[in-house]
Amino acid sequence: MYDFSTWGPTLRYVVEVIGTLAFALSGILAGARNHMDIFGISVLGFLAAFGGGTLRDVLLDRRPFFWVAEVEMLWLVIGLCVLALVLLRLGRLHVGDKAIQWADALGLGLFVASGVQAALVAQLPVVVAVMMGVVTGVFGGVMRDIACNEMPTAFADHRPYAVCGILGGWAYILGDWLGWAGWLVALFSIASTTGSRLLALKFDWRLPDWRNG
Amino acid sequence: MYDFSTWGPTLRYVVEVIGTLAFALSGILAGARNHMDIFGISVLGFLAAFGGGTLRDVLLDRRPFFWVAEVEMLWLVIGLCVLALVLLRLGRLHVGDKAIQWADALGLGLFVASGVQAALVAQLPVVVAVMMGVVTGVFGGVMRDIACNEMPTAFADHRPYAVCGILGGWAYILGDWLGWAGWLVALFSIASTTGSRLLALKFDWRLPDWRNG
Amino acid sequence: MYDFSTWGPTLRYVVEVIGTLAFALSGILAGARNHMDIFGISVLGFLAAFGGGTLRDVLLDRRPFFWVAEVEMLWLVIGLCVLALVLLRLGRLHVGDKAIQWADALGLGLFVASGVQAALVAQLPVVVAVMMGVVTGVFGGVMRDIACNEMPTAFADHRPYAVCGILGGWAYILGDWLGWAGWLVALFSIASTTGSRLLALKFDWRLPDWRNG
Numbered sequence: 001m002y003d004f005s006t007w008g009p010t011l012r013y014v015v016e017v018i019g020t021l022a023f024a025l026s027g028i029l030a031g032a033r034n035h036m037d038i039f040g041i042s043v044l045g046f047l048a049a050f051g052g053g054t055l056r057d058v059l060l061d062r063r064p065f066f067w068v069a070e071v072e073m074l075w076l077v078i079g080l081c082v083l084a085l086v087l088l089r090l091g092r093l094h095v096g097d098k099a100i101q102w103a104d105a106l107g108l109g110l111f112v113a114s115g116v117q118a119a120l121v122a123q124l125p126v127v128v129a130v131m132m133g134v135v136t137g138v139f140g141g142v143m144r145d146i147a148c149n150e151m152p153t154a155f156a157d158h159r160p161y162a163v164c165g166i167l168g169g170w171a172y173i174l175g176d177w178l179g180w181a182g183w184l185v186a187l188f189s190i191a192s193t194t195g196s197r198l199l200a201l202k203f204d205w206r207l208p209d210w211r212n213g
Numbered sequence: 214m215y216d217f218s219t220w221g222p223t224l225r226y227v228v229e230v231i232g233t234l235a236f237a238l239s240g241i242l243a244g245a246r247n248h249m250d251i252f253g254i255s256v257l258g259f260l261a262a263f264g265g266g267t268l269r270d271v272l273l274d275r276r277p278f279f280w281v282a283e284v285e286m287l288w289l290v291i292g293l294c295v296l297a298l299v300l301l302r303l304g305r306l307h308v309g310d311k312a313i314q315w316a317d318a319l320g321l322g323l324f325v326a327s328g329v330q331a332a333l334v335a336q337l338p339v340v341v342a343v344m345m346g347v348v349t350g351v352f353g354g355v356m357r358d359i360a361c362n363e364m365p366t367a368f369a370d371h372r373p374y375a376v377c378g379i380l381g382g383w384a385y386i387l388g389d390w391l392g393w394a395g396w397l398v399a400l401f402s403i404a405s406t407t408g409s410r411l412l413a414l415k416f417d418w419r420l421p422d423w424r425n426g
Numbered sequence: 427m428y429d430f431s432t433w434g435p436t437l438r439y440v441v442e443v444i445g446t447l448a449f450a451l452s453g454i455l456a457g458a459r460n461h462m463d464i465f466g467i468s469v470l471g472f473l474a475a476f477g478g479g480t481l482r483d484v485l486l487d488r489r490p491f492f493w494v495a496e497v498e499m500l501w502l503v504i505g506l507c508v509l510a511l512v513l514l515r516l517g518r519l520h521v522g523d524k525a526i527q528w529a530d531a532l533g534l535g536l537f538v539a540s541g542v543q544a545a546l547v548a549q550l551p552v553v554v555a556v557m558m559g560v561v562t563g564v565f566g567g568v569m570r571d572i573a574c575n576e577m578p579t580a581f582a583d584h585r586p587y588a589v590c591g592i593l594g595g596w597a598y599i600l601g602d603w604l605g606w607a608g609w610l611v612a613l614f615s616i617a618s619t620t621g622s623r624l625l626a627l628k629f630d631w632r633l634p635d636w637r638n639g
Binding site: 058059061124125127128131142146149150151152154155156157158161162163166207208 | 457460461462463464465466467469470480484487489490491493494497500501504515572573574575
Binding site: 244247248249250251252253254256257267271274276277278280281284287288291302359360361362 | 484485487550551553554568572575576577578580581582583584587588589592633634
């Protein structure tokens with residue numbers, strides 16, 4: 001799926017696993033916080049981890065889905081759900097906020113880059129490609145929040161998140177337009193997304209909000 | 214759509230009609246409970262009856278949708294909406310909880326089996342096939358609840374529902390792997406789903422819930 | 427996308443722009459009312475403007491999406507988002523309710539007609555074509571409301587809105603069945619939808635609501 005072909009595939013795979021697990025964990029914790037049962041918690045883990053990429057694949061009309069082509073990812077998330085449920089029950093799941101934020105920022109960067117790349121492969125206009133990148137990175141979390149009957153964090157949190165993804169998406173377009181090698185374009189995009197996200201967290205940047213004038 | 218070919222097609226059709234109407238009715242009642250207007254109530258009936266199968270068909274990239282191929286099902290649900298609206302208005306729609314639960318359990322069993330079968334026909338891995346079965350059986354109700362601005366019952370009810378569908382899905386996989394005839398596999402799957410659901414209701418089984426540890 | 431070929435294409439384009447902008451504005455205002463940030467507000471603008479047509483295209487398995495084929499529409503909505511955000515911030519966005527209602531009614535009429543036409547081109551049964559028209563016209567607003575964590579206005583507002591779309595959808599079918607020219611069928615459908623919507627607003631018609639009997 002993420003065929004940044006000249007990357008070390010092992011490195012890419014490690015990043016992909018970290019990002020997917022971070023996203024899944026955010027869903028599992030949201031389900032537990034809302035007192036869901038084991039089915040609900042697992043669905044939220046799947047929605048958060050695979051929802052954005054699945055929506056992108058539906059919009060791009062790509063089959064098989066990446067979690068069908070790499071079915072071990074599916075088993076990985078199932079395993080994480082089981083493990084997290086056991087640890088939660090034992091009161092032993094203490095995940096540092098910082099660890100989650102870093103893993104989530106990495107996942108966001110990778111997912112945005114993979115979404116932009118998939119859309120460019122499908123020869124879509126650049127503005128649509130950036131949209132697809134943001135959909136891939138952000139809409140898993142949006143589905144997670146809607147399934148919890150909450151307003152999506154990504155829409156109303158006022159901390160830059162999707163905005164970092166938009167930046168990273170345009171970074172991909174820029175690198176591609178400059179004719180850089182594929183691995184460099186991907187790395188530049190991920191660094192832009194993940195870096196700006198981590199800076200935003202560190203310095204507590206805020207987006208303004210709006211009311212009806 | 215449900216080509217369990219060696220079943221008596223009439224029996225299958227009767228079960229399909231009962232299941233679809235039970236699902237549609239759950240949507241109609243949810244809409245009325247939320248004081249929706251005639252359009253909202255009808256949309257909820259459609260979402261509950263056809264939402265899960267439609268999502269499965271979108272994910273599997275199957276066209277035409279089953280409610281296009283069997284357009285009389287659509288008319289049936291439209292007719293049910295009109296009938297239910299008239300009866301509700303006259304204060305004469307008294308549906309026994311027990312009747313709904315039985316019909317709903319039958320529908321769940323059939324929808325799960327049909328979803329697994331459709332995914333196996335599309336040559337998907339077995340774990341994905343079970344997921345598709347659960348999506349077919351459960352996500353119509355999830356869409357119904359999201360449209361009512363409620364947390365989906367299937368995620369937080371703590372009564373086994375989707376879990377019964379997962380059981381029935383793996384029962385399908387088991388029967389198929391053992392090389393049983395198509396009608397027997399389908400029957401075994403439906404019996405597992407519907408039977409475990411009815412047992413769970415009779416003995417009031419509960420799923421544990423989770424909080425953040 | 428809306429190839430009512432013998433229409434003056436300019437007139438059609440003007441109506442399409444007005445309708446799209448009216449729908450986008452409804453999303454932008456909803457996001458601002460819910461104190462979303464710039465990303466959330468923009469997503470709501472996109473969902474309201476393009477959500478219904480995108481869902482229709484997914485259901486009909488049509489690619490490219492109309493906002494990919496006519497990518498200038500996407501830029502138009504991006505521009506509107508930027509402009510509206512600036513004006514909102516300056517406290518200078520005073521849009522008359524009446525202007526919005528007229529533009530929205532025009533958009534609804536056009537979107538319903540375009541949805542019915544697309545479904546008929548895909549050779550779907552007439553009842554499915556009317557459904558696709560209503561999905562095109564109404565589900566952008568439904569997605570907007572779900573993303574705001576509100577019950578969809580179209581389901582519970584008790585003012586005829588989707589019902590006007592259904593009327594206009596069947597008007598399209600009638601005109602088509604009578605063998606009228608394409609431009610006349612489209613015009614008749616739009617006039618039915620938009621006209622009945624404006625009459626309903628003027629005379630404050632209400633749909634009855636329902637409770638569980």
